[in-house]
Amino acid sequence: MRPVIPESHPRYFSLMTREKLVEGFRKGIVVPEGLIAHGRGEAFDYIFGERTRDFAVRAQRAAVALMLLSRKPVISVNGNAAALVAEELAEFSEVLKVPLEVNVFHWSRERVERIAEFLMEKGCKNVLFAGDAVIEGIEHARRIVDSRGIYSADTVMVMLEDGDRCEILRKSGKKVVAIDLNPLSRTARMADVTVVNNVTRAVPEMVELAREMRRMNREELERIVKEYDNDATLREALKAIASLGASKVP
Ligand code: ATP
Ligand code: MG
Numbered sequence: 001m002r003p004v005i006p007e008s009h010p011r012y013f014s015l016m017t018r019e020k021l022v023e024g025f026r027k028g029i030v031v032p033e034g035l036i037a038h039g040r041g042e043a044f045d046y047i048f049g050e051r052t053r054d055f056a057v058r059a060q061r062a063a064v065a066l067m068l069l070s071r072k073p074v075i076s077v078n079g080n081a082a083a084l085v086a087e088e089l090a091e092f093s094e095v096l097k098v099p100l101e102v103n104v105f106h107w108s109r110e111r112v113e114r115i116a117e118f119l120m121e122k123g124c125k126n127v128l129f130a131g132d133a134v135i136e137g138i139e140h141a142r143r144i145v146d147s148r149g150i151y152s153a154d155t156v157m158v159m160l161e162d163g164d165r166c167e168i169l170r171k172s173g174k175k176v177v178a179i180d181l182n183p184l185s186r187t188a189r190m191a192d193v194t195v196v197n198n199v200t201r202a203v204p205e206m207v208e209l210a211r212e213m214r215r216m217n218r219e220e221l222e223r224i225v226k227e228y229d230n231d232a233t234l235r236e237a238l239k240a241i242a243s244l245g246a247s248k249v250p
Helices: 012-026 032-047 054-069 079-096 109-121 163-171 186-190 199-213 218-227 230-244
Strands: 073-077 100-102 155-159 175-179 193-195
Touching (some): 032 230, 054 079, 054 155, 054 175, 054 199, 054 218, 054 230, 079 100, 079 109, 079 199, 163 186, 175 186, 175 199, 186 193, 193 230
Parallel strands (some): 073 100, 175 193
């Protein structure tokens, strides 16, 4: 039996998010490990007050600018991301004219196809999942990529990512945009632009930004990227955590 979660519940949104993941798990899109990874993310979200902070607003802007400036950007989607923000990713992909690529740590052909089908059902028109190329240097299944997507991309946007792949993508000369609530993770520290925010807020907010910013000229976009400082973003996120210790416990 599914619990009925009243909208008045103070943790309504967080509980509904969990429900989406559990549903994704039942459909074979999300793996059990994905549920645990979400737990780490939501702990950070709780600490940040479950809202988009200033450092995330700046990173989201720089991330969209970088995607718009890139020659061949791609958005890497795993099971959790599909379960949480498939419709929003469809919109983002459409507005930016950027493909989505299914890329998972716990790989099986069936699971990849299931995620791709789910994304298409939710309106994603440009979904890559051929798995016809390999990124050297990665031992696990994240190495299996699409030759038209991550393999040949100049910028890869990742979410709920593992740090080792992020490092290899960087080493192979690609720019990486990461959405990761943990400012201490290797992914967060490795990426060119780290959006320390929940994907459930970051992606729809980035869709709105993309709608506004696609009208900007290259110089304006280049200035946004040049002025952006990712180390400052991570420092501010850590400061936000540390400052909690200074506030009074209610
Ligand atoms: P790394 O390997 O980069 O050091 P990690 O080992 O902490 O990271 P993983 O399990 O590899 O973490 O990946 C999951 C990451 O996704 C975590 O950093 C977690 O904070 C983050 N995360 C989980 N749920 C969300 C979410 N809803 N929105 C944004 N980030 C999330
Ligand atoms: Mg990890």
